[in-house]
Structure formats: structure tokens, C-alpha cells
Amino acid sequence: MNKASTELIGEVKKNERTSRTFAQVAYPSRDLPPTGQALLPLPPSEPEGILLVKPKNDSPSSNPYDTRPHAYQKRFSVNVWAGIVGDHLIDPYLLPFQLEGRTYLTFLQQVLSELLQPVAANIQSCMWFQHDGAPTHFSLDVRSALDAKFPRRWIGRGGPTHWLARSPDLSCLDFFVWGYLKSLVYESPIDSDEDLVARISVAAGAVREIPGMFEKVRRSLGRRCNVCITACGCSFEQFL
Secondary structure, three states: OOHHHHHHHHHHOOOHHHHHHHHHHHOOOOOOOOOOEEOOOOOOOOOOEEEEEEEOOOOOOOOOOOEEEEEEEEOOOOEEEEEEEOOEEEEEEEEOOOOOHHHHHHHHHHHHHHHOOOOOHHHHOOOOEEOOOOHHHHOHHHHHHHHHHOOOOEEOOOOOEOOOOOOHHHOHHHHHHHHHHHHHHOOOOOOOHHHHHHHHHHHHHHHHOOOOHHHHHHHHHHHHHHHHHHOOOOOOHHHO
């Protein structure tokens, strides 16, 4: 990890008490189904491109983390929600790019229940819901809806269990799902928004077919929470 990354992680985790609050709740509950989290990408200010890279495996002795340029394409962006509950990857769901509190409230009240249908009722009754501290998630109506649907069982800004902003190393979706999905989706250049959406769906199906993957993710989350507590909420990825 380079110096800039270390300093950034240390800065966003300097509020030690809040970071421990989440970790201490999540670590004893690591056998409970992990929860979903919204992803809110920011729209680019102007059309731009991205450089696709692949692992650089020129020789057995090469750095396994080294990469090489693979392709260049125009940027396509969509606003996607997904969740993990037990051994289920909840279908990625497209939200409006400019998400407002009322729209997110409708999603929680009407759409989320349909997405959770593959999950057994007894699991839904004890599952936790997690999302980040985006302004849309902080609206009073959204927090009231979460209090009603997940009483004392949701994690986020203004919730019963606080969530420290910009802490992707304690989120299953951030430290695993989004990165792995992107590695599949961007394996080759994308032609359009429609192509991007189709690839996200296919990639989600591929993740579901990996044997034992979600058990590994749960163990990783428990290990991360334990190390976070040991590090008193400071940067801990170097201890994993």
C-alpha cells in the first residue's frame, strides 16, 4: 500500500469510536446474513474514457499485482443497487442516476421486498440492512422506513448502528462484489449503456455459481471486523 493510500485510510478512520461501534456489532453477528448496500456513482462532468487493464503475467517471477493496458473505451455509467444475504446475491437493481429521497423510499417500501423473495422468511426477520451515508439515505422518511422495516437492525448514517463514511474495507459489497463484478464486466470494451447493464446481470449470475464464495466473504468480514477492533479503529488492511 502506498503512502497516499495509507494516509487516506487513516484520515477517514480517525473517528475511532464510530468505527469500533460497527465492528463490535458486526463481529459477534458474523454468522447472521450480511446485508445490502447502495452504490451511488457520481456522474462524469463531461464525456471521458477509461483505460482497461489486465494482470501482467509475462513470467512466473513477475509481480502478481502488476497490470498492463488492455483496451480503451468511452465511459458508461449506471446507478446500481445490490445486496448479499447469506448465500444469496440479490439481483442488481438499476436506480435513477440522480437518486432522490422519495425514489429511494419507494425502492425500500415496494421494490426491496420483491428482490428479497429468494430469501427465507425466517432469515429476513433477523437480517440487517446496511447502506452508506449518502444524502439520499439520510432523509427523515428513509430513516423512519428503515426503523419500521429493520428495527434496531440497520447500519448507516443516523441509524441505530453508526457507519463511518468511506470505509469500504468493512463492506462485503465494496471489498468483494463491486470489484469482482467490474473485473468480469470490463473484460472487454463496452459498446453502450444497454451492453453495460446486460453484462452486470451476466456477471452477477457468474458470482452466484462460484462454490463456497459467500462463506469466504463472511469469514473475510469477520476477520476484518476483529482486526479493526484490535487496531482501535485505525487503518488495519496491512494486518489482514
